[in-house]
Every structure is written in structure tokens, then in C-alpha cells.
Amino acid sequence: MSEQTLIEAVNLALLHAMEQDEEVVLLGEDVGANGGVFRATDGLQQQFGPDRVMDTPLAENMIAGLAIGMAAEGLKPVAEIQFMGFIYPALDQIISHAGRLRNRTRGRLSCPMVLRAPFGAGIHAPEHHSESTEALFAHMPGVRVVIPSSPGRAYGLLLAAIADPDPVVFLEPKRIYRLVKEEFDANREPQPLDVCFTLRSGEDITLVSWGASVVETGEAATQLAKQGISAEVIDVATVSPIDMTTILESVAKTGRCVIIHEAARSGGIGADIAAGIGEHCLLDLLAPVIRVTGYDTIVPMARMEHLYLPAVDQIVTAAIQTMEFE
Amino acid sequence: MRTAVAQFEIEHLGFLDPAGDLLGELPADIGSLEQIKRGYRLMVLTRLFDTRAVNLQRTGQMGTFPSSLGQEAVTVGFSLAMQDDDRFLPSYREHGAQLCRGVTLLEQLLYWGGDERGSDFQGPRKDFPLSVPIATQCLHATGIATAIKLRGEQQAVVVCCGDGATSKGDFYEAINVAGVWNLPVLFVVTNNHWAISVPRSAQSKAETLAQKAIAAGIDSLQVDGNDLLAMEYASRQALERARAGGGPFLIEALTYRMGDHTTADDARRYRDDEEVSKYWQQDPIPRIKAYLVAHAGWSKDDEEALQNDCKQQLEQAVKDYLATEPQPPEAMFDYLYANLPEAYATQRQQVIDKASTNPNGADHE
Numbered sequence: 001m002s003e004q005t006l007i008e009a010v011n012l013a014l015l016h017a018m019e020q021d022e023e024v025v026l027l028g029e030d031v032g033a034n035g036g037v038f039r040a041t042d043g044l045q046q047q048f049g050p051d052r053v054m055d056t057p058l059a060e061n062m063i064a065g066l067a068i069g070m071a072a073e074g075l076k077p078v079a080e081i082q083f084m085g086f087i088y089p090a091l092d093q094i095i096s097h098a099g100r101l102r103n104r105t106r107g108r109l110s111c112p113m114v115l116r117a118p119f120g121a122g123i124h125a126p127e128h129h130s131e132s133t134e135a136l137f138a139h140m141p142g143v144r145v146v147i148p149s150s151p152g153r154a155y156g157l158l159l160a161a162i163a164d165p166d167p168v169v170f171l172e173p174k175r176i177y178r179l180v181k182e183e184f185d186a187n188r189e190p191q192p193l194d195v196c197f198t199l200r201s202g203e204d205i206t207l208v209s210w211g212a213s214v215v216e217t218g219e220a221a222t223q224l225a226k227q228g229i230s231a232e233v234i235d236v237a238t239v240s241p242i243d244m245t246t247i248l249e250s251v252a253k254t255g256r257c258v259i260i261h262e263a264a265r266s267g268g269i270g271a272d273i274a275a276g277i278g279e280h281c282l283l284d285l286l287a288p289v290i291r292v293t294g295y296d297t298i299v300p301m302a303r304m305e306h307l308y309l310p311a312v313d314q315i316v317t318a319a320i321q322t323m324e325f326e
Numbered sequence: 327m328r329t330a331v332a333q334f335e336i337e338h339l340g341f342l343d344p345a346g347d348l349l350g351e352l353p354a355d356i357g358s359l360e361q362i363k364r365g366y367r368l369m370v371l372t373r374l375f376d377t378r379a380v381n382l383q384r385t386g387q388m389g390t391f392p393s394s395l396g397q398e399a400v401t402v403g404f405s406l407a408m409q410d411d412d413r414f415l416p417s418y419r420e421h422g423a424q425l426c427r428g429v430t431l432l433e434q435l436l437y438w439g440g441d442e443r444g445s446d447f448q449g450p451r452k453d454f455p456l457s458v459p460i461a462t463q464c465l466h467a468t469g470i471a472t473a474i475k476l477r478g479e480q481q482a483v484v485v486c487c488g489d490g491a492t493s494k495g496d497f498y499e500a501i502n503v504a505g506v507w508n509l510p511v512l513f514v515v516t517n518n519h520w521a522i523s524v525p526r527s528a529q530s531k532a533e534t535l536a537q538k539a540i541a542a543g544i545d546s547l548q549v550d551g552n553d554l555l556a557m558e559y560a561s562r563q564a565l566e567r568a569r570a571g572g573g574p575f576l577i578e579a580l581t582y583r584m585g586d587h588t589t590a591d592d593a594r595r596y597r598d599d600e601e602v603s604k605y606w607q608q609d610p611i612p613r614i615k616a617y618l619v620a621h622a623g624w625s626k627d628d629e630e631a632l633q634n635d636c637k638q639q640l641e642q643a644v645k646d647y648l649a650t651e652p653q654p655p656e657a658m659f660d661y662l663y664a665n666l667p668e669a670y671a672t673q674r675q676q677v678i679d680k681a682s683t684n685p686n687g688a689d690h691e
Contacts, residue, residue: 025476051476057506062465062499069469072454075476077469089495096459097466103661105455106446110664142662165664194667241669 002186007177009151009184010040010116013158014078016188018048021076024162027054028063028080028116037082038118038177064090064115068097071113076162084119084171085128091136098167099142114161114168120212120262121294122175122309124302131299132211132263137169138240138272144168145240146193149176149214152184156191157237163190173212194238196246202232205319206250208273209260210236213310217260220315229323239269244276251277255286256322260310265293287325290318336536339560340550344608346616357406357558359622365406365426365554366614369398371636372422373611375431376585378640379438383589387648388439394419396552396584399610400516402426403557404484404577407565413470415454415463415485419516423486427453431643432650439647442657461491464500464513471509471574482510482568484561490521492535501542501576510568512561513539513576516551518583523596536578544574551579552610555617582608655681 004012017024026041032055035042045053056063060081067077081087094115102110121130137145146161146168148154154172161168199214200221209217214235221231232250236242251257257277259270274289292310300308341356343349357365376395382388394401401422408414414427421434428449437444437456445455457463467485474481491497492515504511515535519526532538539546549560557579564575582605586593593602618624659666659674666674 054472057499057503059495059499059502061495062468062503065462065465065496065500066469066472066503069466069471070473071469072466073452073470073473075473092459093462093465097462102663103658104442104445105661106442106657107661108446108451109454194669241667244669 003181003183004151004155004186005178005181006148006151006154006172007038007040009155010158010172011042011044012186013155013162014041014044015047016186017078017159017162018044018052020188023074024076024078025052025054025070026078026080027056027066029056029058029082031055031080036080038174040080040116040172059089060086061089061093064093064098067113067115068093068101068111071111071167072101072109076112078114078116078162081115081117083129084117084133085131087115087117090115094137094143094167094169095140099140102166103142110165111167112165114158114170116170116172118174118177119171120173120175121299121305122212124305127301130305132261132294134171134239135263135268138269142166143240144193144238145171146238147171147173147211148237149173149211149235151180151182153191153197153235153237155184155186156189157193159188160190160193164193168193171211175212176215179215194241194243196243197235197237198232198246198250199235200231200233202230202254204230204254205256205258205322206232206234206247206254207258207260207315207319208234208236208247210239211262213260213262216310216312217315219312220319223312223316224319227320229319231319236269236273242269242273242276244273244280247273248277248280252281252284255284257289258292258315258318258322259289260292260315262294262309264296265291266296268293287322290322292318334537334540336534336546336548338548338550339556340553341555341559342553342613342617344613346613346620352555353559357555357562359618361406361558362554362614363618363622363624365402365558366618367632367636368402368422368426369554369611369614370632371639372398372402372425374636374640375421375425375434378644379435380585380589382435382644388435390588390590391438392419392588393585394421396605396609397516397518397581398422399554399557399614400514400551400579400581401486403551403554404512404514404561406558407562408484409481409565410450411481412565413452413454413467413481413483414450415467415470415483416456417463417486417488417491417516418456418458419488420456420486429453431640432646435643435647436650441650441653442661443653461487461494461496463487464491464497467511467513468500468503468507468509471504471511472507474510475507480569482512482565484512484514484565486514486516488521489515489517489519489526489529489535490524491515492538493529498538498542501539501544501574504574505542505544508571508573510571511574512564512568513574514561515576515578516581517578518581520583520587520593520597522587522591525597534578536576539576544576546576546578548578548580551581552608552613554610554614581610
């Protein structure tokens, strides 16, 4: 057992993956000598050398394209995009090639790559450093989108993403990179992709979230418990494809659901989950499904970003509103 | 004080004039006559394939198709210079190179006929499928070359793009990283003078496209792309150098797109027939044939046998293509991931059911 922050857990997963499999290589801007601007790759170039931890020229589209070529050759590249706000030049490579290579060659070539990027608001960063646009990637066939919500989960899910034979966009909630230290077993075992994790069992209402918002969602559940409301908390973790089975089973039990995400509301993954609940357990519902989300605005700069982020009291209020629905 | 800190020049390479006569003495290590005969055969087959494919499209038996008419010496030239274990990443007009690499006529017909199995090459298993998005494949080539270099293997990568593609960031990003990482990549820029309707002159103010390599610090050469000897020779030198660790190279192959962009295009809307007629004088096929007649004793009988053999091979492939059963409907799910996530199981069953009740897609015809 070791006690680590989320960013340390990412670093440890990369270290263990590289020790275990020499096909694993890292690439990105400043990932080598500097160890990444958040230190996700700290010490790895020193240990594995510049052939396996590559500082690339400054071009995100190129990083993705390079990784696709490497992956097609059987390497397992883990590419870092420094911030999600800079990932957009790479979208063409991810949607047009990474997600399609296996399908269009009928399995002859594949793309076992991971594209890591820190995402989300809340660290008083400059413009373009705060978006949560995971829904863009969730719409891409052939690509998985995985978002950890705690150090232990980051460790296990990143190992799984690297081992996975298909491309994974791995989004790291940077607001909680150093929020808490968690004790977890760094046993080199991946945690499962494509499944939700039930973090807390409850009977009255289901709270569904992912990423950094899982922290506020957990706190809301604690406050609701004090008011006699028993909330079940589900961490979606793999936001594409979504494990609706776990969510539907929970909602069938509780009859109530609030979905919490930091990303803008419209076209968000919360809408997709709510639609799935409507399709499959309408008659179990005791109240409408409510979403607590970021606004359909540009993420405001530092002075107002706290107003954008879903807050604990918003979640509690939404849950009570749902409980009181008649 | 202002002083020159760097100076550059771009060379042009050609061995044959349009009539197939030698422009000067050939280098001692020019492509062997056997190799050039093989190239000639591939060029003839490619032209027959192009003509037949357009015909199949016009008669509703194949999808939209981009002819490579007039560009046969480019694609056959560089691919003759490749070794089997090199990697090739085509754009979408390199039918001749794919044939040379061992992608079959049937696979190419299947691809253009709308069947993904056409990219499951049974021959060159590591070659990339063709790239419809422009220039994106240049970056995949650098990734492959990085893997080759990391593993210490003596192989090279050839990637093709067009003159229009050199305007894209992917192209610049690829030549840049290939240069700074000294990757074993040959970039072949097929300058056929047209990007659909946009002429080369409207694509870039650069005097040559070969000079774009200079900014990336890599060597380049402009080659007469309608001269098979020159294309094979320049490519072979570049590939030998790359395999030996000498780094990337860029060839600007000067040629001309004799046909429409694709069967969905009508080039008469934007270019003069006069210009096209002028380029027929540069046709690469009679040119290399004249060379073989003069230097390899290529006879009328040889020619007749070659034409018959190619036509027979092509007609057999067309027959096989038309007789190929479609894929099962669930194939659209079965290669999406190594293991289809449970989340998509319902949709997979839905398409199977849909195919059983609506097998011909009558609503959308």
C-alpha cells in the first residue's frame, strides 16, 4: 500500500507500465527532461532514456499522428497533450484515423494508443486551460474515453488504458491532481474499463458523476445522509462506452437520479445517460432526472470559474427537489 | 552587416526526354532492364485498371473512383525501389504502387466498390490503407519510422501526398519531425498540378515544392515524374540512404493528372483541353516503352503478350470482384474494437435484424 496524490498515481502507473512492457513509450511536449508541466512523467526519461520518453516538437496534431503510426507498428504509445484546451488540432487524427484503423483494415492494423490530457476548471489557470469537452470524444466511434476520479482509480484505469488494444482518450481531472492523498494497492493490476463504479450504496436516490465532480458529489451524499436521504453514488469512469447496466439497476432501485458533470450541459454525456434512463426505466422513475452541470458558456476565467463548477449545495438542492417531487 | 548564413538550391533529375531518348549518359547503377520491364508491365496494368475501374463506375458497378491516368511512372517508380519489408502509406491515387507492393487488383476493386475487406491486404500486411483525408498519412509515416528506428531495424517508409497536401499542417509537421528525429522516411510529393480544381500556381508561391523540405532541414530533389528511370533511381538512392540511417528525403515528382479528379468530377469546368493535350506529349508509358524498344529489344510480340496477359489478369479480378458476396451486416461492429463493448451489443443485434427485414436498403436507393 502506498499513499499518493492523483498525479503521483499517474506517474506510478506510467512507471509500472513501462517496467512491465518495453513496447510502452511516452511522447509529448515537455514530458522528457522536464517531466511534464504537471510532473506526470517526472523521472521517467532519466530512468528509461530519451528513446522511450520522447520530447516532441510542438504540434499536437503531430503528436497524435506519430502515436498512430507507432501503435500500428505494435508499440504502445502514451502521448500527452499538455492541456485539453490544446487537444483540438489532434481531433482529426483521432476521429479520422485512431478510431478507424482497426475497422477499416478489418483488424489487420490496430491502434493501441493512449492520449492523456489534463482537463477541467478550478486551478485558476489562463484561458484555454479549463475546458471539459469529453463529449466531443465520446461521439467518436472506435475510441474509449476514460476519466478517473481518485488516485487509486487513476492508477488502475491508466494501466488498463495502456494495456487495452484500442485507442483510449484518458482525461485527468487536474483540479484534483493534488487534492488528496489516497492509500491504494499499487499492485500493477489494471482496473476494468467499460464499467461504472458504485462508490457508495444508497436506497433513495442515485447520483451519477465522473471526474473531479465526483468529489462534490460524494460530499453532497454525506450532507444528504445527515438529512436522512440515502444516496447511491456512481462514478461513470469510462464515459464512452457507458456502462448503462449499472446505472439502470441503481435507478430501478432508487427511482430517482441526479447527474452531475462539469462539462457544458447541452450535448453533454449527462443528456445521453438521462435518455438511456428514459428509454429503459421510465416506469421505475419517481421523479424527473435532473442534471447539475456547467453552463453552456465558455468556461469563465479565474475570477468566476467557481460559479461555473457544479457546487455541493447545487447537488444537494437538486437531490432534495427530486426527493420532494410529486 | 547583412551576410548570407545559409544557401540552398533545388536540383531537377530526368534521364529520358518525352520521346524516350536519353538526355545524357545514364549512371552505372541505373535500374536494371529486368526491373524496368517489370515497371513497364505494372504501368500498363495500372492504366488498364484505371480505365476499367472508371468503366465499372460509369456502369453502376463501382463507387466513386480517382483515376491515376498519366501518373503511372511516379507510383511504379518509387515502389520498384522499395523492399518488401519497407512500409508504404498511400494517398488515394497510387494504384500502381499498391499493385507493385502486392495489393491485388481484387482488393483494390473491393475497396473502391465500397468493401472494407479491400484494405485487409493479404500481401503487404504492414502497409497502410489509403488515406482519403489529405496529408494526415504523412504523420503516420513518421510514427512508423520512429518505431523502426527504436527497434534498430533497417527498413524505410514511403509516404505519398499531392501538391495540394503540401499546404496542410500535417505535411509540414511530418517533414519537420522527420528531419529533427532523422527518421527513415521518403516523402513523395506527387505534383500533378491540380488539387481538384485548384491549380498548382494557386496552391503555393514557392517556386518548387521540393524546396519546402529545406525549411525542415531535409534533402530533396525535383524529379521528372513521367520518367520511370528517374523516379526509380532517385527513390532507390533515397531509400538506401534512409535504411542506412541517413535520414529522410523528399521527392517532388512532376507529373500531370490527365483525368478528372474522380469520377464525380468534370475537369472541363476548370481547365482547358489544350493544357491536357500538351501533357499527352509527356505520356510516361510510350516514353518508357520507347526506351525498352531501343535498349532491351522490346518487340511487338513482347508487347502483345504483355497486353493480353494484363487484360486477362484484370478481367479475372473484375469477375472475382463482381462475384464477391457482401460482408455480414454485423461486420460494421465486429472490427470497431478488439472486443466489442457490451454497450453496443443491442445495436449490433439491431443491424442484424434490420438486414433480415430490409436486405436491400430499398428506402435509400
